[in-house]
Amino acid sequence: MEKIKMKLWKKILIVIxxxxxxxxxxxxxxxxxxxxxxxxxxxxxxxxxxxxxKATFDFNNYKSEMERYIYNDVDKIILEKIDSDGRKTKIxxxxxxxxxxxxxxxxxxxxxxxxxxxxPVRGSHIENKHSSSYSVIMNFTYNTNILERILSALVTxxxxxxxxxxxxxELSNLFNSKFLYSQNAIGLKIYINKETGLPVKAVELVxxxxxxxxxxxxxxxxxxxxxxxxxxxxNEAEYKLQ
Numbered sequence: 001m002e003k004i005k006m007k008l009w010k011k012i013l014i015v016i017x018x019x020x021x022x023x024x025x026x027x028x029x030x031x032x033x034x035x036x037x038x039x040x041x042x043x044x045x046x047x048x049x050x051x052x053x054k055a056t057f058d059f060n061n062y063k064s065e066m067e068r069y070i071y072n073d074v075d076k077i078i079l080e081k082i083d084s085d086g087r088k089t090k091i092x093x094x095x096x097x098x099x100x101x102x103x104x105x106x107x108x109x110x111x112x113x114x115x116x117x118x119x120p121v122r123g124s125h126i127e128n129k130h131s132s133s134y135s136v137i138m139n140f141t142y143n144t145n146i147l148e149r150i151l152s153a154l155v156t157x158x159x160x161x162x163x164x165x166x167x168x169x170e171l172s173n174l175f176n177s178k179f180l181y182s183q184n185a186i187g188l189k190i191y192i193n194k195e196t197g198l199p200v201k202a203v204e205l206v207x208x209x210x211x212x213x214x215x216x217x218x219x220x221x222x223x224x225x226x227x228x229x230x231x232x233x234x235n236e237a238e239y240k241l242q
Contacts, residue, residue: 030153033169037141038149040197042124044223045137049073052222052230053136059215060206068136069230073097075122075136076231094233095119103234112239138199138219140171140190160194163201167194184208196221 051070057063064081075095082088092103102113124142126133135142143149156173171190187205192198204215 027150027153030156030158031146031149033158034141034143034149034152034156037169037192037197038139038143041137041139041141044197045122045124045135045139046126048223050224050226051136052220052226054220055138056218056220057215058217060213069226070122070136071226071228071231073119074231075119092234094231101233103239110239111242112236113242137221139197140192140199140202141197161191163191166200168192168200169194186212 049070049072051068053066053068053070055066057065062081062083064079066080067078069076069078073096077091077093077095079091079093080089087107090105094101094103097119098116100115100117100119102115104111104113121133122136123133124135124137124139125144141152143152156171159170161168161170168191171192172188184206185204186207189203190199191201191203193200198221199219201219202215202217206213206215
């Protein structure tokens with residue numbers, strides 16, 4: 001009887017070891033995928049001073065568009081949106097190394113603001129004692145250390161899928177601190193180009209009092225296409241300095 005119990009416990013132990021091994025392999029696979037995607041985006045961010053980014057937001061019939069132009073040390077952002085009343089707003093922000101300008105147009109009203117300030121360092125995974133750093137490329141796989149990446153792997157589902165003819169990784173979870181969630185979000189899927197590591201689309205499912213809707217963001221990137229003319233300022237004579 002004692003020998004039978006020992007054999008049973010050995011079998012249980014073997015099963016537990018096999019399950020732990022399988023679990024470790026699955027987590028290791030996701031850690032490697034997340035690390036590779038993070039490196040691709042980081043290299044792309046840090047090795048390019050000529051970047052065009054376009055993000056289109058379709059949130060429950062509320063649509064807006066953001067374009068960003070990086071040309072050497074100039075960062076220009078254009079945001080256009082239409083509110084529920086049909087009122088159009090256009091915001092242009094231009095960041096120079098020591099100055100930031102905002103041009104705001106709401107219908108026919110135009111104002112501008114000028115701020116004398118040092119721009120933060122642009123780049124991913126950059127430690128700088130004298131200035132903070134920021135990234136312009138969306139990186140949903142960014143982690144600061146291996147422990148953080150393991151935790152991300154634990155709560156993130158990853159599978160391969162083709163979307164709009166592009167082979168992508170589909171990342172989904174509701175617990176990753178690197179993702180931004182709307183109130184009452186019940187699901188989020190990020191589609192990332194497997195080759196470049198750049199995000200293609202984000203689809204968020206939101207439930208408001210039993211009514212489900214999707215918040216969809218699409219991304220577009222171009223490199224070495226931005227010209228000096230693309231980062232020129234609007235005509236200041238048309239704006240009122242505030």
